[in-house]
Every structure is written in structure tokens, then in C-alpha cells.
Amino acid sequence: MAGTIARVTDELISPILRGLNLELVHIEFVKEGKNHYLRVFIDSPEGVDLDTCAQVSEKLSAALDEQDPIKESYFLEVSSAGAERPLNNSQDYVNSVGKNVHVTTYEPFNGSKVFEGKLVDANENQVVIAIKDKTRVEQITLPVEKIASGRLAVVF
Template structure:
């Protein structure tokens, strides 16, 4: 993914999202074959409605047509980050300390490229996860992908998560 392109897209989209009362959570731009997909994730404290996503999608589509930032064919998708939200920055993880996350690393650490467990700390550009084998601390630049692992309530346990 081209960091400069992502920054240009963020600079274009962020003010449009904020004008609608939405926070830009992050962007994914995936290329493959003859077309690409631009995924725009937005959120608010109360969640995001389909109508809000549709409105931002229309605004972004027009702006991208005018600015012509993306030179290839692409599909635009606008949505909330969802329950298993992808993290684009370690600061986004701070409110989720104590919850389960999964992390895929670029290079193996202690013979493993993937870790899942409880997020126990976030400091500047590092995160610490506690899994069944102990704790591991990863630098953000070593992480390929990090997601929240939402635990659905177990049926018959009155809202307790399993």
C-alpha cells in the first residue's frame, strides 16, 4: 500500500467525515487485477448508521472524481469498523485494554507470526498481549494487522461474554 496515497486520501476524506459528525477510523486500499477497493471506515461513540455511510460515500465519490487521486478503476466502500475492528494506529487500541485482540506480524517473533490474547498495555508505538503462553510486546512497525476479537455473550449466561 502506498503510504503517500493513503495520506492524500485521508487528507481529503477526514474533513468530509468530520463535517458529518463522523470520525475517520482508517482506510484500506487493496489492489488486485484490473481494479482496486478503497475501504473507508468511520465511527462515532454511538456507532454509525447506514444512512451516514451512504452520505459520506456519495461525498467521497464526488470528491475523488474531481481530485482524480486514484488513477485505476476502483470500488468505494464506506462502513463502520465493525465488532472485529482493524486497528490502524496503536492509540486506537487504548480504550480496548483488557479485551481480546489478534495480531499478525510481518516477521516471526519467538517463532510465531500470530498472537491472540488479552491486550494488557499500549505505550507509544508498542502493544503488549497476554496469551496462554505468557506476554509478548510488539512494536507497531512490526505488525501487519491488528484486530479486536469481540467476544459474543454466551447464551443463557445473562450477558456474560465467552
């Protein structure tokens, strides 16, 4: 059911986001305790502020009320994907070249399952991460199908 709700929400929000030059990062419909939450994460190259989230929330809420795809009562939350936004597909990686990333793999690759460094290159088949190990930098090439999860990483 959550998959159907995410699909319908995606169909409803896509024209809203296109009109505002925003990107859909992720949709989730979850039950936490007694409450259901429909969470929508958005982004843009310039970032997303509270006013933008409110504007998208109002428009999406009206579209959801009209279509009424969710039978339970729920809370709608529209927010920025944040500084450590998830990387959900190969296009997200391509768009993030030059940024710091944190990537985990399903199984060990070169003795590790966690890789953090600068994303040097990416395409639909692989990502290349420059990992600093003390004073040297090593480039690791990971096949996309081996990646369990990825996100942007903030370096302090």
C-alpha cells in the same frame, strides 16, 4: 500509485469525518480482476451504520469527482471497519485497551507468533496482552516493532 491515491483520499475525507465525529481506519486502492476498488473503512465509538456509510460515500464521491485524482474507472466502497477491525498503529492499541485482540508477530516471541487475549495496556513502544492458558492468565509484553498485524477479536 496506490499510496498516492490513499494519501489524496485521506486528505479529502479527513474534514468529512471530523465533521461527523468519525475515525478513518484504513484506505486501500486495489485491482481485483478487471475492476479497481477504492475502499474506505470508518469507525466511531458508537459504531457505524449503513446510513452513515452512505452519507460519507456521497460526500467523498463529490470531493473525488471535483479533485479527480484517479484516472481509472473504479468503485468507491465506504464501510464500517467491523467487529474485528484492524489495529494499524499504536494509537489504535491505546484506544483498544480493555478489549480482546488478536496479534501476530514477525518472528516467534516466547515460542509463539500468535497472541490472543485481553489488551491490558498499550503505549507507543509496547502492548501488554493478558492471555488465558487453561486456568491461569499470563501477561505478555510485546514491543510494537515486533508486531506484524493486530485486530480486535470477537470472543464467543
